[in-house]
Amino acid sequence: MALNHDAYALMSGLLAPLTVRYGRSLRFAGQDLPRPTRRSVPTRHGRVRVEVYRPPGVTAPPVHVHFHGGAFMMRFPRMDDFFCRFLVAEAGVAVVNVDYLVAPRVRYPVAHEQAHDVVAWLAGHAGEWDLDERSISVGGFSGGGGLAASACLQARDLGTASPRLQLLAVPSLEVAGDVHDKHATIPHPMIGPGLLTTVRATYFKDASRRSEPYASPLLADTVAGLPPTVVVTAEHDLLRAEGDAYAQRLAQEGLLFEHRVVPGRDHYFLDGDDPEQARRELDHLAALVRAAHLPTIDP
DSSP states (O other), X not given: OHHHHHHHHHHHHHHHHHHOOGGGGOOOSOTTSOOOEEEEEEEBTXXXXXXXXXXXXXXXXXXXXXXXXXXXXXXXXXXGHHHHHHHHHHHOOEEEEEEOOOTTTOOTTHHHHHHHXXXXXXHHHGGGGTOOTTSEEEEEETHHHHHHHHXXXXXXXXXXOOOSOEEEESOOXXXXXXXXXXXXXXXXXXXXXXXHHHHHHHTXXXXXXXXXXXXXXXXXXXXXXXXXXXXXXETTOTTHHHHHHHHHHHHHTTOEEEEEEETTOOSOOSOTXXXXXXXXXXXXXXXXXXXXXXXXXXX
């Protein structure tokens, strides 16, 4: 059975460039920007490729580090090219889109440690790329939201970076419990117990480590000391409860910048079937990122 899960993960990753299409209807801004620059960052698990999107003509812009989704099985950062371009155009930041390793090639904690190491390296070396290492935010979608949350926990514990904001959109924040204890409000949600089981069997293969706070940020002993946080959950998403619970914990520590539940949406909260709503959501996220970096962004 484990081989079947690994085979599914492998095929999901290989087919991602052909099957992941949601960003094609969300290219609202930044499409005139040049192609991102490919660079690499040293981590404890080797060098990690990143794609750097820059606002043209801006010297030392602030940095948003983004982690794409894909259930820890899809190594396809270009799935969020639309979002990276949108942030550059509308928030005035540079975006570092991280090409972390995924299952079945690697298991936890590799991607999580790579995520932290990229953030930590940028906090000390982004100036080498003419980026403002003093003004960094971190975020991600779905599994990437879990990586962003983990990276911020690690940075807090190790004292390696102090992000101005963490943006966690429909994040995966708890992988230790029974997948059947997670419930959606619609009969056939985008994410179901079968996919969650595969994620655990492939990337989080060692069940004894799934409750570690860096794997399951919701289970951290304390969230004190984390950056101001934006949590976005979706009304019908199977992962909504863990995102809502994390937002509540952050609120108790005075660290919740905003918690938004996107109405009428499943895990895919930026639904291209309603471009007006998707554009409003993206405009709002860009405004939050921009506000977190002020006054380092020129008016």
